[in-house]
Amino acid sequence: MTDTAADTDRLPGKRALRPLAGVLTAMAVSLTGTRISGIALPWFVLVTTGSATKTGLVAFFEMTPYVVVKALTGPLVDRVGPRVVSWTTDLASATAAAAVPVLHGSGLLSFPVLLALVVLIGAARGPGDLAKEVMVPEAADRSRVPLERATGLSGVIERLASTVGPAAGGALIGLVGPLAGLAVNAACFAAGSVIIALVLPRNMGHAAEEPLSPDRSPHTKEGPGYWQRFGEGWTFLRGDPLLLALIVMVGTTNLLDAGFSAVLVPVWAQESGNGPTAIGLASSVSGAMAICGSLLAAAFAHRLRRRAVFFVGFLLAGAPKFLILASGAPMGAVLAVFAVSGLGAGFINPIIGAVFFERIPRPLLGRVNALGDSLAWSGIPLGGLVAGAAVAATGLVPVLMVGGIAYFLTTSLTGLRPEWRAMDRPRRDTRGLTGD
Incomplete structure (x- = not known):
């Protein structure tokens, strides 16, 4: 199947690199925000509660849903397409992250509410990260970039985020305080959502055509269910x-x-x-x-x-x-x-x-x-x-x-x-x- 818009995106030059550049940029901003939050959130909990146990509990409540939900979201990413999953979950992460400083400033942020927000951030971040990873090979194809080069660049993005994010988070916390780091995290997720939703070519990141299984008729419109896909x-x-x-x-x-x-x-x-x-x-x-x-x-x-x-x-x-x-x-x-x-x-x-x-x-x-x-x-x-x-x-x-x-x-x-x-x-x- 040939797509005119896709062929245009494959032309040499800046436009040809737009799919891969868009995915990598979205990865960069969301990962950097996550690394800043990795410094800001524990410090915020430690200085507001004085409890190392509660600080560790917050980390557990974020990473557990991250791993579990990411494992269970694969069939959804394949069914609705990674683009939709990426921008919607990034938007959800941005909303939950922004709620922390807002509720704290209003005096409404109890520790159970904070844990609930952290669970939402982790549960949304797992599928968002997965969806961006899934778009890398399609972006490499459309940009005519070898797959090893595309995955190498995504590795560079991850390493840069892991190096720059904590340094920026530490400096920001030292100058302004941990709430500023959480606000920056929310802004980064929002930026990643906008890039995926609006900057990538419109025909990119949709669900791939499901291969026919031996027990499914080619005339059946409905694809396999969630558990069958899993x-x-x-x-x-x-x-x-x-x-x-x-x-x-x-x-x-x-x-x-x-x-x-x-x-x-x-x-x-x-x-x-x-x-x-x-x-x-x-x-x-x-x-x-x-x-x-x-x-x-x-x-x-x-x-x-x-x-x-x-x-x-x-x-x-x-x-x-x-x-x-x-x-x-x-x-x-x-x-x-x-x-x-x-x-x-x-x-x-x-x-x-x-x-x-x-x-x-x-x-x-x-x-x-x-x-x-x-x-x-x-x-x-x-x-x-x-x-x-x-x-x-x-x-x-x-x-x-x-x-x-x-x-x-x-x-x-x-x-x-x-x-x-x-x-x-x-x-x-x-x-x-x-x-x-």
Whole structure:
């Protein structure tokens, strides 16, 4: 099927890049707002309640619905289209985020009301993030950009947001207060909603044509129901050994990374005498080099053998960070290792994104991506709990050593399994399913 407007958008020049630029810009503003809120909201809760327990409770009430609702929204994204889901959920997030400073200023913001608003923000943010991810391959096709380059650029956006957002949030809170950070978060969500709704080409981001299943007649107008769509996503995911291997690996490393950043690094900073400044410095060095890695991936990854780059990236990104802290090395050596680690990490997500987008048919992209993301994130809430209990029982150095070895085994020896060979061979060309 040929679409005149779509063909026009594919012409060389600025207009040809409009689909990808629009999606990436919407991702940039919404992610930056989220990272600012990640500093402003906990600080707001801490200074208004004085309770670390309530601060942790707010984080739990945001992330739990984020993961759960994101997993369940995949069939909806596929049925109504990612564009509608993206701008409506961003608008809902903006409304809920703006309500926090408004109600606080009116004296109406009790802690239960705050928790309810945080639940709404998390529940809306999950589908919004998913919908933007789902639009990346279509935007890359329309802009005539290689998929690895498009996913590399989305990785750059995520890394930039994770680096710039907290810095901007901290500065804003220091100058004006946490409520200003929450207001900026709301404005960012509103801007992302406007970009997706009004700036993208009108014929982009609609529901993909549903493939006919053996038990459905071509004359049937109604598509499959919600649970059938959900089941189709799960069935597809179970039937793809490479995607399952990726999810298990990333889920394990997410758990290890969560424990590392939430518990092991702060304990190392305290016991080594380097203090909290060392945490920020190491994170900044790693984040800056991750941006460089993502930029290099966007420029060159589509010319390289994915499997080799993927496993080398994980070899650099994971175990060395654990082992350098366990060694008691000076701060200069720690920063050097964190820099190399960040560079390697920058290559990983663009490759994962390209593999997912290539192997999943476009009509199933929302539901399969939602399930995959949620399973990969499921270990994050447990990372800090496991690391904290382990450090209390055995001390920091043994936990760092075991964590580094576990990271190495998870990301290196598993690569010997045969399903990883498919990473260098795209299974099918799904571009024909976009409706262009």
